[in-house]
Amino acid sequence: MNGQSEKTEQINEHLSLTSMTDGLTFGTDAYLLSAYVRRRVRGRAVDLGSGTGVIALLCAQRGAFAQLHAVELQASFCDLIARNAQDNGLYDRVIPVCRDVRDLTADDVGGEVDAVFSNPPYMRAASGVGNAHAEKDIARHEVHGTIADFCRAASRILKFGGYFTVVFRPDREAELLCAMCDAGLTPKRMTTVYASKNHVPSLILVEAKKGAAHGMFVTKPLLLTDEDGAESAECRYIYENGAFHEQYQNP
Numbered sequence: 001m002n003g004q005s006e007k008t009e010q011i012n013e014h015l016s017l018t019s020m021t022d023g024l025t026f027g028t029d030a031y032l033l034s035a036y037v038r039r040r041v042r043g044r045a046v047d048l049g050s051g052t053g054v055i056a057l058l059c060a061q062r063g064a065f066a067q068l069h070a071v072e073l074q075a076s077f078c079d080l081i082a083r084n085a086q087d088n089g090l091y092d093r094v095i096p097v098c099r100d101v102r103d104l105t106a107d108d109v110g111g112e113v114d115a116v117f118s119n120p121p122y123m124r125a126a127s128g129v130g131n132a133h134a135e136k137d138i139a140r141h142e143v144h145g146t147i148a149d150f151c152r153a154a155s156r157i158l159k160f161g162g163y164f165t166v167v168f169r170p171d172r173e174a175e176l177l178c179a180m181c182d183a184g185l186t187p188k189r190m191t192t193v194y195a196s197k198n199h200v201p202s203l204i205l206v207e208a209k210k211g212a213a214h215g216m217f218v219t220k221p222l223l224l225t226d227e228d229g230a231e232s233a234e235c236r237y238i239y240e241n242g243a244f245h246e247q248y249q250n251p
Contacts, residue, residue: 011054013061013242015088018080019052026054028224029203030119032193033167034058035238036205036248042066043114046157048101048150049073053081053094055119060085060093062242069109071097101145101153109157116154117165120147122172147176151183158185158210165208170201177206186212189250191219197227219248 008018011026019025034055037045043065047056050070060068070081081096099108106112145153147168154164164185168176170192177187185208193203201221222244226232237245 012239013058015054015057015061016084017052017054017057018084018087020076020080026052029167030055031058032203032205032222032238033117033119033165034062035241035243036167036191036207037064037117037165038115038163038207039064039243040114044068044110045115045117046071046109046113046154048104048116048118048153049120049145050081050096051077051119053077053084053096055117056081056094057084057088057090058242059117060090061088065093065115067093067095067110069095069097069113071099071101071104071109073098073100102149104153104157106157112159113157113162114159115163115165116158118150118154119167120150121145122169146179147172148179148182151176151179151185155183155185155210160211162210163207164210166206168204168206170204173204176204180206180208185210186214187216188212189217189219191222191244191248193222193224195223196225196229197223217250222248 005021006018007021008016011017017026037059041063044067045065046069048071050056050072053070056068056070059065072078072081075098078096078098085091085094097108180187187206187208189207191205192201194201222234223232224235
């Protein structure tokens with residue numbers, strides 16, 4: 001793989017995940033997104049900007065969808081997705097698609113789908129310090145697609161009434177919500193994530209529905225740790241069940 005070293009580790013849901021040592025690693029944001037996604041056990045879903053394929057793999061392992069297409073621009077990561085799917089016996093459920101989200105059409109993923117989800121690049125193309133490793137720079141920065149591009153891609157491939165779910169940075173919340181609305185995706189549920197009650201928010205999780213009426217359910221905040229610094233009960237529930245508690249679902 002272009003001379004880059006790799007590492008393989010055991011992660012949640014008894015999955016084995018191979019990633020590049022110089023690439024992005026599996027983290028809390030990816031796991032929370034996989035648990036926030038609304039399940040359609042007989043449905044089809046697409047992961048935009050899939051990286052190693054970890055979110056699609058987690059969803060497939062839980063039986064959240066019958067089939068998932070993992071869309072990734074970089075060929076090296078598409079190879080990782082294929083190998084991770086094969087190594088975990090999910091090769092018939094998780095299908096890599098090497099494609100730029102800006103050019104993605106429903107035909108690329110076998111027709112319109114029930115759900116789309118994404119852990120997109122958080123940083124604008126010109127922001128922050130560029131990374132020496134191009135793969136990580138592309139994954140972190142909007143080099144090959146802005147959040148608006150990701151929203152438009154999701155809208156193009158979703159069925160009417162389908163859901164688009166995203167994990168993103170709180171300081172870019174307004175951009176995300178506007179981009180969703182501009183693409184015909186109505187924000188319907190949002191959860192703000194805090195490391196603890198003493199921290200500023202670190203992540204937001206937003207679910208939008210294609211063609212829906214306006215009106216968004218803002219859930220209670222998710223605190224990852226309690227007052228003693230231990231894992232919070234809500235966070236423990238998510239890791240034990242691979243899903244958010246019903247109090248975080250639309251009433």
